[in-house]
Amino acid sequence: MAYWLFKSEPHKWSWDDQVKKGAGGQEWDGVRNYQARNFMRQMKAGERGFFYHSNEGKAVVGVVEIVAEAHPDSTDESGKWECVDIKAVTPLNEPVSLDTIKADERLAEMVLVKNSRLSVQPVSEDEFAMICRLGGLVAEDVKAG
DNA sequence: GCCAACGTTGGC
DNA sequence: GCCAACGTTGGC
Numbered sequence A: 001m002a003y004w005l006f007k008s009e010p011h012k013w014s015w016d017d018q019v020k021k022g023a024g025g026q027e028w029d030g031v032r033n034y035q036a037r038n039f040m041r042q043m044k045a046g047e048r049g050f051f052y053h054s055n056e057g058k059a060v061v062g063v064v065e066i067v068a069e070a071h072p073d074s075t076d077e078s079g080k081w082e083c084v085d086i087k088a089v090t091p092l093n094e095p096v097s098l099d100t101i102k103a104d105e106r107l108a109e110m111v112l113v114k115n116s117r118l119s120v121q122p123v124s125e126d127e128f129a130m131i132c133r134l135g136g137l138v139a140e141d142v143k144a145g
Numbered sequence B, C: 001g002c003c004a005a006c007g008t009t010g011g012c
Helices: A015-020 A034-042 A098-103 A125-134
Strands: A003-008 A048-053 A059-072 A082-097 A120-123
Touching: A003 A059, A003 A125, A015 A048, A015 A059, A015 A082, A034 A059, A034 A082, A034 A120, A048 A082, A048 A125, A082 A098, A082 A125, A120 A125
Parallel strands: A003 A048
Antiparallel strands: A003 A120, A048 A059, A059 A082
16 A cells, blocks of 8 residues: 655645545646656555645645546646546644654655655655644544555 | 756757 | 756745
8 A cells, every 4th residue: 555645736726626526536637747647657546645735835734545546637638648536535633844844854755855846756654654643643544444 | 036956858 | 868958846
């Protein structure tokens, strides 16, 4: 079981927008980066990830679930790009800010810290559990299955 | 709004 | 296949 992180600028697509889409989820379209696409191809239905607000907010704000595995991006004409669908699972009780993540040496290896520009990225199981805890959630309650 | 870091493109 | 030029992302 792998864990992931999805970045979005809240004025384009926010956590609230994601929640409003409900259980049906939403295409994570518009990704035009090969690394990000390749990570999405590895995602399995039911896996969990974080929803991160970039630019404004700069914090992990919620937990999402993959509801559809990689398929062609409906906003892409070229046929090169793919995306998954995700749905909101639960907000964090307390958003976990980038500052908090950077200040915690146990999270220093996160891709979020190491490669701040990658918009879809893997998160280790330990990192997932750690951020759940910092966000006021019990990781075991949030893990899939 | 600036700019560093990174990815992509295209000329050679 | 190298690398300079350019575009984009996202933290500050």
